[in-house]
Amino acid sequence: MKQLTLSNLIGRCIVSCMLVLLTQLALSLVPRFLSASSLLIQLPLSALLLLVVIGLGGRIRRVLGVHASAPAFVFFSILFVWCVYVLVIRKAVSHVMDVVFNGEVAILIIGLCSILKSDPGLEMYGSSEDRCIEDSTSGVNSQNQELELSDSFLGKRVRHCRSCKAYIRGLDHHCPAFGNCIGQKNYILFVILLVGFIITEGSYVACSTQFASKFGIFNGTMSETSLFANLAVSTTTFSILQLVWQVPFLTWHAYCICFNIRTDEWINWKKYPEFQFVDQSQPGQSCREVRFTNPYDRGILQNVKEFLALTG
Ligand SMILES: [Zn+2]
Structure with a gap:
């Protein structure tokens, strides 16, 4: 929701692209020097290297004052893995699998673009002025305003996103990777996209396994030792690591x-009155115990039906 100038946007995309190249080339060093090791050894090392590169990237960003874009990083990561697939893996997979994987990547990119510009359920404040609620203040004022509004919007489940400084109906969380809030209007798209990422990464691992068995990769008899073969292994470990958290x-x-229940409501339930149940079962006690209750829970079947009906 923050508006960036075109030059700023292009700059962030270039930084993100360089960061993806740096990350993937760094990951390719693991199979380069540990080609005889099994995937179980390469995986934790790759995870460690990924954390080091991300940490270094953050430090360089602070020192040089250059910013990357998380959605652009996701986009270029997909593009990089797809390039490795086309240049290396593809020759080892069947035609059907090739069509399926390329289709999955195309759908993933369309889904990513859709969620970037989707409306999560932005609430307008003051219908006469027809403007978005945005608090320019921070700290205590912001918190008070947030609490007041959580009362006034009771039942509509309007919550405040600190990243966007906006009020979102049915806010789940702010997703940096998708550069948007996830709320009532795009929650279904978010879940579909998450499923799409898992299926595509699973397919990539399946394709690269076929490639690996053909060229003796992962079992110490690797016949391909080029950079491309190392990238085939490192992009596979990268995909597996993504699956581990996704x-x-x-x-x-x-x-x-x-x-x-939404993630924001789960974490911040003490901020929202409707989730608080005051236990008065023991009247003799001076301090009242506030417990969690979910007034929106109407049974799994009804809850799933409500989720499927979420659009606006
Ligand atoms: Zn947000």
Whole structure:
């Protein structure tokens, strides 16, 4: 929701592209020097290297004052993996698998573009002025305004996103990777996109496994030792590492859908009065115990139906 100038946007895209190249080339060093090691050894090392590169990238960003764009980083990562697929992996997979994988990548890019510009359920404040609520203040004022509004919007589940400084109906969380809030209007798209990422990465791992078995990769008899072969291995470990956090993340969202609760509500339930249940079962006690309750939970079947009906 922050408006960037075109030159600023292009600059961030270039930085993101360079960061993707740096990350992927750094990851390719693991199979380059540990080609005889199994994937189980390469995976944690790749994860460690990924954290080091991200940490270094953050430090360089602070020192040089250059900014990357998380959605552009995601986009260029997809593009990089797809390039490795076309140049290396593709020759080892069947025609059907080739069509399926290319289709998945195309859908993923369309989905990414769609969620970037989607309306998460932005609430307008003051219909006469027809403007978005945006608090220019921060700190205590912001918190008070937020609490007041959470009362006035009770039932509509309007919550405040600090990243966008905006009020979103049915806010789940702010997603830096997709550069947008995830709210009532784009929650279904978000879940579909998350499933799409998991399926595409799973397909890539399946394709690269076919490539690996053909060229003896992962079992110490690797016949291809070029940079491309190393990239085939490193992009596979990269995809597996993505699956490692995305599968539990999707499971969490399935839980949220089944019990009709949003991530923001789960974390910040003490801010929202409707989630607070005051236990008065023991009148003799001086301090009252506030417990969590979910007034929106109407049973799994009804909750799933409500989720499928989410559009506006
Ligand atoms: Zn946001």
